[in-house]
Amino acid sequence: MDTTLRDGEQTSGVSFTASEKLTLAKLLLGELKVDRIEVASARVSQGEFMAVKNIIDWASENGCTENVEVLTFVDGGTSITWMKKAGAKVQNLLTKGSLNHLTHQLKKTPEQHFATIEEVIQLAKDAGITTNVYLEDWSNGMRNSQEYVFQFLDFLTQQPIKRILLPDTLGILTHTETFGYLDTIIKRYPKTHFDFHGHNDYDLGVANVMEAVKAGCHGLHLTVNGMGERAGNAPLASAIAVINDFLPQVRTQVNETSLYKVSKLVSAFTGFGIPANKPIVGDNVFTQTAGIHADGDSKHNLYFSDLMPERFGRKRKYALGKMSGKANIQKNLEELGLTLNDDELKKVTARIIELGDKKEKVTKEDLPYIISDVLDSSSFHQKVFIKSYVLTHAKGLQPSTTLSMEFDGKVYEENAQGDGQFDAFMNALHKVYHKLDVKLPTLIDYAVRIPPGSNSDALCETMITWKIGKKDFVTTGLDSDQTVSAIKATEKMLNMI
Incomplete structure (x- = not known):
């Protein structure tokens, strides 16, 4: 009853x-x-x-x-x-x-x-x-x-x-x-x-x-x-x-x-939430976190028991975070229909562990974004490094940025104000490149998105379209903070030009 x-x-x-x-x-x-x-x-x-x-x-x-x-x-x-x-x-x-x-x-x-x-x-x-x-x-x-x-x-x-x-x-x-x-x-x-x-x-x-x-x-x-x-x-x-x-x-x-x-x-x-670890119905009870468990599941289902998620209309999941091994990530890639070679898988694994160390939650839906970011970052030789920055935003004061960047081994620092934190960052960057006598591309589009269907608040992707001469190109940045993801996209642009 x-x-x-x-x-x-x-x-x-x-x-x-x-x-x-x-x-x-x-x-x-x-x-x-x-x-x-x-x-x-x-x-x-x-x-x-x-x-x-x-x-x-x-x-x-x-x-x-x-x-x-x-x-x-x-x-x-x-x-x-x-x-x-x-x-x-x-x-x-x-x-x-x-x-x-x-x-x-x-x-x-x-x-x-x-x-x-x-x-x-x-x-x-x-x-x-x-x-x-x-x-x-x-x-x-x-x-x-x-x-x-x-x-x-x-x-x-x-x-x-x-x-x-x-x-x-x-x-x-x-x-x-x-x-x-x-x-x-x-x-x-x-x-x-x-x-x-x-x-x-x-x-x-x-x-x-x-x-x-x-x-x-x-x-x-x-x-x-x-x-x-x-x-x-x-x-x-x-x-x-x-x-x-x-x-x-x-x-x-x-x-x-x-x-x-x-x-x-x-x-x-x-309105009463179900504890994530509540047997049978909790969100985490059919989720393997440790990489060794995911590896064991791939080898004769070593970590399966009679409590199979399919009995209860559910599916087994493999968590992504600092405990993730390649096996966890491989399981999620299989569900998404994605394939990576060993070198690419190592880079993606390292990035997910890095996010996990920052206490950020990563979901399966985040994976394509992480893969895109990691593989895109390895497509050029990095000569420009955004070393440090301070972003300020206070009521009644104009946003400002203090920027430190390295170009060909030399460090440059500038400060600027703008209509927003990223605008201030770009103004400081223009000051640096003015000293270098280099004209920066024009920013013509800026879009932010989060992985569709994701419950994670860990990641957002910023896509910036730049125009240099008659050519348009796009760079992306990935981070839990929207402004930081835009700065990462900008750093990629600086290296590409």
Whole structure:
């Protein structure tokens, strides 16, 4: 059962609109193919009512009304009336699963609590509503008041209910406790359907899900991206992967290839980003960074595991940066359909490592620009070097540049102002070349672009068209800073003339 739309919505700062809930409900049941969804809490708001009604209307048309569940309360039938108006057919009734909660929050005896629960179950039955029962704080109940928990379960197993839902409400259980408690309960009540609802406060949510299944639990409550109160709930994607890979005794019908798509949509709706290293759905989890790993992948898939990205509708990537070896770059070149000889590959590798050392991010889309820049730079013998410069831009003052450059072994320095930093740089350069009695080409076009489709802020390419006599020619510069990339393009021009 996916409870993203109910328990996941308890993530601080998250609230789905009615249309978002309907969209996700359709995806969860129709494409991802979870068995059930818990979509809302009864009585909370008019928005919740409309969300449930819209989902139920859609579910009715598609024959899956019984797969849509609503959290309800022991309130004398108010929740049941709310559900009837919305058309919902399955309630998940919230009750107290520990003596501590019962005594201090409800201030009732077990017998008084059971009597009010029985009343609500009967009202639901009369209204044609199926009942499942949550034992809130069940995990603490098993730790500290097992006699009460078994008294409660003895009562519930005699009631006309479908499932008993056992939540680790505060995420306190270890994996050994989860197995032990559930194994004991399932053996004691072999004819009853039990669900496990895990939270992730100790980052043990997936481990506890695994042990719950081993113990014979019949259902699991999970959320997309592990959303939920505090540290969240057991995450759906990781739990499905673990079940499919390590628990051959059970099977799910969840469509693994849709996990990533639904994950991204939930992230977009909630504004909560997915950590880059989050298993299965994080941006980096199928990215090899070290060059030795890319090399190993090319040699009998040495760094592959059962967690293949294609299972989840994704692709393996090879990061570019200071850890990149030639193998990483070669993998990216293959995807782009590009070929370099060994010497060219060495030069491109050196440039990418240089960018990585500057903490700049490089993407596959940047590669053609880097290749162009590196190979273009090696097409002439460098005699002119821009050694140093200071670019200033202050409010109320004209931009200025102080420039130091080397030509044929001699250093020249000049300062100039201009309409912008690059204009000031060019004015300083003209001063130097005036001393050399050399006329510089005329700048006739200036364009800046970033790699299309790239998410990187590391690189931009500046293309400058120059005119010298009747001839036009273009030079390019590549850097993370637009003005610096223009200066690099200018330095190439100086060497070409």
